[in-house]
Amino acid sequence: MIRLELAGGHTRLHATLCSACPQGPTGCCASPPGVEWSDIGKIVSLGGAGWLLEQMAAGNLRPGRRGLLLLRVAPEGSGGQALPKRCVFHGPEGCTIPPSRRAATCNYYVCDDAFAHGGELRGNAEALAGRRAHDTLVELYGAWDIELADRISASWPDGPPWDRGFLDWLGREYDRGAAKAAARLAALSPG
Numbered sequence: 436m437i438r439l440e441l442a443g444g445h446t447r448l449h450a451t452l453c454s455a456c457p458q459g460p461t462g463c464c465a466s467p468p469g470v471e472w473s474d475i476g477k478i479v480s481l482g483g484a485g486w487l488l489e490q491m492a493a494g495n496l497r498p499g500r501r502g503l504l505l506l507r508v509a510p511e512g513s514g515g516q517a518l519p520k521r522c523v524f525h526g527p528e529g530c531t532i533p534p535s536r537r538a539a540t541c542n543y544y545v546c547d548d549a550f551a552h553g554g555e556l557r558g559n560a561e562a563l564a565g566r567r568a569h570d571t572l573v574e575l576y577g578a579w580d581i582e583l584a585d586r587i588s589a590s591w592p593d594g595p596p597w598d599r600g601f602l603d604w605l606g607r608e609y610d611r612g613a614a615k616a617a618a619r620l621a622a623l624s625p626g
């Protein structure tokens with residue numbers, strides 16, 4: 436089953452297959468996505484600038500070419516065994532941070548297997564709506580990332596300063612992009 440939780444650019448998708456993920460108990464969180472420019476802007480727009488700076492200082496997030504990279508760690512209690520690494524924010528009950536602090540991908544992505552399990556190929560309405568929401572968000576966040584990458588490399592050819600001012604700029608840019616896409620995001624808003 437697929438469940439779609441509409442919230443504009445913060446829309447979330449849930450899939451029952453995830454609780455018995457064919458990839459293993461850690462599911463997608465074994466290979467966390469990047470926290471890309473638009474994701475950083477989204478997190479800042481939701482009040483998370485200070486949190487991002489704290490996580491960078493703690494080493495859980497580190498600068499990369501397209502934004503921030505999530506630290507991958509061996510699971511707690513592995514007792515020195517070589518268990519597969521996973522996202523630093525993954526715990527025994529799943530993700531330990533709220534959706535407002537996650538990359539958008541963490542909120543809207545489910546894999547093709549999960550869509551198929553949820554009935555996409557049988558025409559299940561929630562699965563089909565979920566697929567449409569997923570595709571819209573992939574397109575919007577992808578376009579925002581391309582635009583932001585161009586502007587960042589033009590303004591900071593040696594890399595951005597990673598200070599509060601830069602994060603706040605990304606937050607404003609996210610809000611600007613979301614306002615421009617208001618009509619498309621409205622289709623992802625509840626009733």
Ligand code: SF4
Nearest residue numbers: 453456462463545546
């Ligand atoms: S989306 Fe797919 S790969 Fe990711 S946790 Fe769910 S079932 Fe596993």
Ligand code: SF4
Nearest residue numbers: 464467522525530541
């Ligand atoms: S932030 Fe949460 S949902 Fe995203 S990869 Fe890490 S544990 Fe998984």
